[in-house]
Amino acid sequence: MMDRPVGVIGAGRVGTALGLALVRAGYELVGVNARSEASRQRAADVLPGTPLRDVPTLAKSAGILLLSVTDDAIGSVAAELADGGLLQPGQIVLHVSGACGLAVLAPATEAGAVPLAVHPAMTFPGLPTDADNLAGLAYAVTTRPHDRPLAEELVRDVGGVPVWIADEDRTLYHAALVLGANNLITLLAAAMEALMAAGVPDPGFVLAPLVRASMENALRHGDQALTGPVRRADVGTIEAHLRALRDRAPHLLPAYLDFGLNTARRSRRAALNEAGRLDEVIALLEARSAEARDDIDR
Ligand SMILES: NC(=O)c1ccc[n+]([C@@H]2O[C@H](COP(=O)([O-])OP(=O)(O)OC[C@H]3O[C@@H](n4cnc5c(N)ncnc54)[C@H](OP(=O)(O)O)[C@@H]3O)[C@@H](O)[C@H]2O)c1
Structure with a gap:
């Protein structure tokens, strides 16, 4: 794979970080397509x-085209490449979306390109350190069966571990990551707000050891880690x-109620306490949720 030069279409957070990781791994980066000033x-x-190169120039010189554009734009870029007659047979066209599978690359595939969907299971907020986080990760890979070795080599070259996801499972895979990782950020931001309202000047300091331990325990033991x-x-x-x-942070009440209910129902399902006692918690939280909804409607 390393003898195939790489062209990056979409100089966003992932495109630039992955581009840098590929360069560090020894790949040649022939150019990047960037539209906006940012x-x-x-x-x-x-x-x-x-x-900086336009798309036709990149397509001509790159053996691997990395479509690191927004999810919604992948299909139109693939179509632009195919309709413009810009692809050569065997050229790799790769996207990095977790939610999309191979269908979105269909125009490129029909034009003879090799479609790969390779999603690094990591967050890229656009920090200078983003590219450093790419090694040792799981990469969710979807390919046609005979293209697996190509994807495996690419992922291994950047220090990653391929995890094979069937095309039809990809959206569920991605929904799971959003549930566990994106929502965690919202949850922690809300917790920090409540701590500041309680007069804690450095909420991150208070939360960090507790959150890290909870996360490690949950990753090892699932629901059983709950306290x-x-x-x-x-x-x-x-x-x-x-x-x-x-009284003190009413805008955080709905989140506490929603998460609490979820926790109580999962606790009951996992038999973490007597069902009757958890039923009492569920009844309380359901009643308060209904009241909170009525308050909003009023
Ligand atoms: N960020 C993450 O944490 C993360 C993690 C894993 C995977 N991903 C995946 O990585 C991909 C990129 O996400 P991102 O977070 O890096 O997004 P981003 O920072 O918003 O970057 C998207 C880039 O795509 C460019 N672009 C959009 N439409 C285009 C088009 N039609 N033609 C050419 N360029 C176009 C944008 O260019 P302009 O700004 O110049 O318009 C921008 O540079 C997505 O598929 C996403 O699902 C993201």
Whole structure:
């Protein structure tokens, strides 16, 4: 694979980070396509010296075309490449979306290109360190059966581990990551807000060890890692929390209720406490959720 030069279409957060990781792995980067000033600046910052090229020029010179555009644009870029007669048989056309499978690359495939879907299971917020996080990761790979070795080699070259995902499972795979990782950020941001309202000047310092330990425990033991008032069915404590949130941070109350209900139902399903005691927690949270909804409607 390393004898195939790479062209990056989409100088966004992932395109530039993955481009840099490929260069570090020994691949030749022949150019990057960047439309907006922000993308051109990002390309200059992360991939200094890499020429900016239009799509036809990149397609002509790259054996691997990395379509690191937004999910919604992958199909139109693949069509642009195919309709323009820009692809050669055997040329690799790769996207990095977790939610999309191979269908979105169909125009390129029909034009003779090799379609690969390779999703690094990592977050790329656009920090200078993004490319450093690419080794040791799972990469969700979907290919036609005979193209597997190509994807495997590419992923191994950047230090990753391929995890094969069937085309029809890809959206569910990605929904799972959003549930576990994106939502975690929202949850932690809300927790930090509540801590600041409680007068804690550095909420990250308070949360970090607790969150890291909880995360490690959950990754190892799933629901069994749960501690806290819901699992204990400490109804009095939960009621006190609801009062405090209503009085001091009412905008966080719906999230506490939603997550609490989820936690209580999962606890019951995993038999983490007596079903009757968890039923009491569920009834309390359901009643308070209904009241909160009525308040919003009023
Ligand atoms: N960010 C993450 O954490 C993450 C993680 C794993 C996978 N991914 C996947 O990586 C891909 C890119 O996401 P991102 O977060 O890097 O997005 P991003 O930072 O918004 O970058 C998207 C890039 O695509 C360019 N673009 C959009 N439409 C285009 C088109 N029609 N032709 C040419 N360029 C076009 C944009 O250019 P302009 O700004 O110049 O318009 C921009 O440079 C997506 O498929 C996403 O699902 C993202």
